Amino acid sequence: MRLFRFFHRFASPREFFRIAGSMIPWLAATTLLLLLIGLYLGLFVAPPDYQQGESYRIMFIHVPSAWMSLFVYMVMAGTAAIGLIWRIKLAHVIAMSSAPIGASFTFLALVTGSLWGKPMWGAWWVWDARLTSELILLFLYLGVMALYAAFEERRTAQRAAGILAIVGVINVPIIHYSVMWWNTLHQGPTVTKFDAPSIHPSMLAPLLIMSVAFMLFYAVVLLMRARWEVLDQEQRSNWVDDYLEQLSP
Amino acid sequence: MTAFTTIFRRDIKLALRHRSELINPLAFFVIVVSLFPLGLSADSRTLLQLAPAVLWISALLATMLSLESIFRSDYEDGSLEQLVLSDHPLFLIVLGKVTAHWCTTGLLLTLMSPALAISLAFPPQNLDILVWTLLLGTPTLSLIGSIGVALTVGLRRGGILLALLILPLYIPILIFGASAVDMSIDGLDVAGQLYLLAALFVLSLTLAPFATSAALRVTLE
Structure with missing residues (x-):
């Protein structure tokens, strides 16, 4: 019950603005710390790969951002619903x-x-199944953003783009499997990915730290963006006036 | 059900009265398909290799460009608002409109496709697979497209935006449709792709009308 009350309070724009504002510095500091630790472990401590040499290290950025790209879409569709x-x-x-x-x-x-594909595969772009579905995911994001920007009225824009996000989330698995299927049909054996089930702990640790750091980074930027969005949305209410007066004495 | 049949009959009648609008997507389909031999070469082997993709992409674009006709004119004269406010289930009304749209575009495109396929050196014995894939795929295109039109109908310039919203969602249908035709030319079994196209059709038939209704309620308020 207390948890419910907390969320209820948190969902009011004014309380959200206040609580988020006090959370951001802590989250940002933790993000920075984890990013530095993760990058240090990934770039200096982890050994070079026996096949890919040093260039595998881009994975510590690449893999967390690929995970986040799907995770954020799920969050977007979930909150829109x-x-x-x-x-x-x-x-x-x-x-x-x-x-x-x-x-x-x-x-x-x-x-x-x-950037990783150029030295490894010898090409900047390959029509590999995973690459292609990531590209289509970008198109889906751009569609949601374009629809949101197209409406004058914020409420309509939010709800219309929200419906599109939900339609998209149903399509993400369908697109993913259809692209995988298309690729195996047309190209025969694809470029082998490192499907290593046993990644060495010295490489796994920085990867996991970077993933947590990226997750926190998302939280920080999300709260910052959402705060200003709330401020803009509620610009007619009294508490916004009070807040703005505080800022500029 | 009366809502469905009434809307369906009304939209078919309206489409038949605007003959030129009925013909435009078909003319577009013919012109785009005939651009490919002009841009590539008249060599029949090249054409045959590209024929499945050319036919499918042209049919897909022709459908997409005709989508606005599902709701646009009704939105402009205000009858769409009345339909949304009526106490008939909105998804049945939507389904009636989408079915009418498919009968006046997708079905006609499918019926015309064999003639165009022959012009691209398509082997006549594989025409049935081409027709089957289009017959199963184009209704899905209309159904998914109706969501996009419903979302953009209130905007003055919705055309490019509609393409941006809808084309990524069309990719699976294009993949299964074009690859089925492609593989049938090579003499392979394509039952799998046809089942998948049918599955996508059933899935969009059950979900898309509800999404379209929700979108109409949002954009019309």
């Missing part, structure tokens, strides 16, 4: 603030994959 079903304004704000962050993670995963 919550917003549509229970008509919670804040859920819509979270969903729409997630879209550009998720698109950035997807873009980062594509760029780092491409």
